[in-house]
Amino acid sequence: MTTAPRVAIVGAGPAGIYAADILLSRVPDARIDLLEKLPAPYGLVRYGVAPDHPRIRKIIDALHDVLQHPSIRLRANVEVGVDITLDELRAAYDGVILATGADRDVALELPGADLPGSFGAADFVAWYDAHPDVPRTWPLAAETVAVLGAGNVALDVTRILAKHGKDLDRTDTPDDVLEALAANPLRDIHLFVRRGPADVRFSALELRELGEQRDVDVIVDPAELELDAHGERMLEQFSQRRIILRTLRAWAERPSSSLTASRRIHLHFRQRPVRIVGAQDVTGIEMERTASDPLGRMVGAGDLVRHDVGAVYRAIGYRSSPVPGAPFDEDSGVVPHREGRVVDAEGVPIPRLYATGWIKRGPIGLIGSTKSDAAQTVQHLVDDLAASGRIGDERDPLVHLTHAVDWTGWLRIDAAERSAGAQRGRERTKLVDRGEMTATATPTPSAVGDRLKAAFRTHPAGIAVITAATPTGPVGLTASSVASVAVDPAAIMFSVTRATGSAGALLDADTFVVHLIDDDHADLAQAFATSGADRFTSEQGWITLGSGEPHLPSARAALRCRALHTIPVGSSTVVIAEVLDVVAGPSGRPLVYLDRRFHSLPTLSERN
Secondary structure, rough: OOOEEEEEOOOOOOOHHHHHHHHHHHOOOOEEEEEEEOOOOOHHHHHHEEEEEEEHHOOOHHHHHHHHHOEEEEEOOOEOOOOEHHHHHHHOOOEEEEEEOOOOOOOOOOOOOOOOOOOEEEHHHHHOOOOOOOOOOOOOOOOOOEEEEHHHHHHHHHHHHHHOOOHHOOOOHHHHHEEEEEHOOEEEEEEEOOOOOOOOOHHHHHHHOOOOOOOEEEOOOHHOOOOHHHHHHHHHOOHHHHHHHHHHHHHHHHHHOOOOEEEEEEEEEEEEEEEHHHOOOOEEEEEEEEOOOOOOEEEEEEEEEEEEOOOEEEEOOOOHHHHHHHHEOOOEEEOOOOOOOOEOOOOOOEEEEOOOOHHHOOOOOOHHHHHEEEEEHHHHHHHHHHHHHHOOOOOOOOOOOOOOOHHHHHHHHHHHHHHHOOOOOOOOOOOOHHHHHHHOOOOOOHHHHHHHHHHHOOOOEEEEEEEEOOOOOHHHHHHHHHHHOOOOOOOOOEEOOOOOOHHHHHHHOEEEEEEEEEEHHHHHHHHOOOOOEEEEEOOOOEEOOOOOOOOOOOOEEEEEEEEEEEEOOOOOOEEEEEEEEEEEEOOOOOOOOOOOOHHHOOOOOHOO
């Protein structure tokens, strides 16, 4: 029995992935299973960050590096409480960390809040970010809308509503969202903040972005920027508040003659909602003016103002959903805990159950701030492991989850999205439908095998099978398909997992060279991938057009080939090629290359 601890983390967003990374830094031999309800990892970074914020989405690159660790198993498309219970996880793992985040809107207890046309920001964000579990239509029919909130989510909602559809063409925004935004009849957005301008929770950068949009004007009444004593104190204490007020004053000073955009954003301060007006649908919103008491708290001033709007977007905060089987505080919207140790109704820690991220502390802080939060939780888990030891169960509790999307499956989804995006000059175009995502993650091998067999019957012996033209080809599918086909042993199977050219270039070239390198030189292959066009590279090799020699001393073989046939495999391409000769490397035995994740598959010669 191994002494390496086994830990399950529920939620593959930043909180869960950071927890896995920190745990491995403190317990290097730990084995971690990362469970995710959606078919894709990355949580809020993928499904909560606005598409026009690519700098924030770059966090995915760091998260990707963590998930590649060989001690981490991703099991996406798995819902705790449906596919497996929390009690089953606790019985099988030395620790279970809840990291499910916050996915719901905080309720707004107002008359009319449930009228058609009154929307929660979480639902709107999920729609424009291509969440697979929300409807793909959104009623953008109002010419004037209200947005309620004083944080960055309120700014995101306001900014996306004001966008012209074509301004998001280069992002990963799905076509249905682009089409809806292009047809949006919107003219005016009123953003309401119940506090004064020195008390907002916006970041200075995101606020400034409101005024940097094409054909959008930001309108601020100078009278609303006057500060009371509390506001002056806030400016003295916080430099970010001073920057924010400077931006607001610059907008307020613009002459009305310069405000000629087709869409306008109106910023209102010291107004809080009283009721949403309408009989069958939203027709307006009634606001009460507010003021600061001596302690800086907002109090109603009694002066009511009505604004005619056709929709209201509530961006007043996120809230976590309960995890079936775990205690949950409905009042605070979090799991009860003591520094990350989940506790029961009597405040007693529940053995081997922990929490991190927003389900632990509430939706507070930026994405990166979850690292320190995860460190606290992980340290308690490590301390408990040292005190109580392992539970000793070696059975795999996830073996029955055949529908789960593993890391290779996610790479196939990622490849399909990048391929679709490349056709339109963008980094990716997201897959939206859950069924399409899972089908892409686990394509049917039999159909591909049939096409490969037909190609093998058509072409002579001595072939190379090469997956190409995607960032991450369906290596497992191709390896399985090829290994199931009996061919002449003078063959290789080369799996390409990054490409800057196209499979068509291989067919057009007179010859191309397959260079193979050893496993411990994967970093050199990745560096080679970015060196120019018409090169195809995997973790352990690359392809160049022409008949050149190996480019690195580490190359153990270079095979000169001629492409004969191509077969589409999902978003990738299998190239059937004749091996003309071995330019370098051993030639005394057949060469069969399989990706290291599938090293246990028999070689083609062994199957014969």
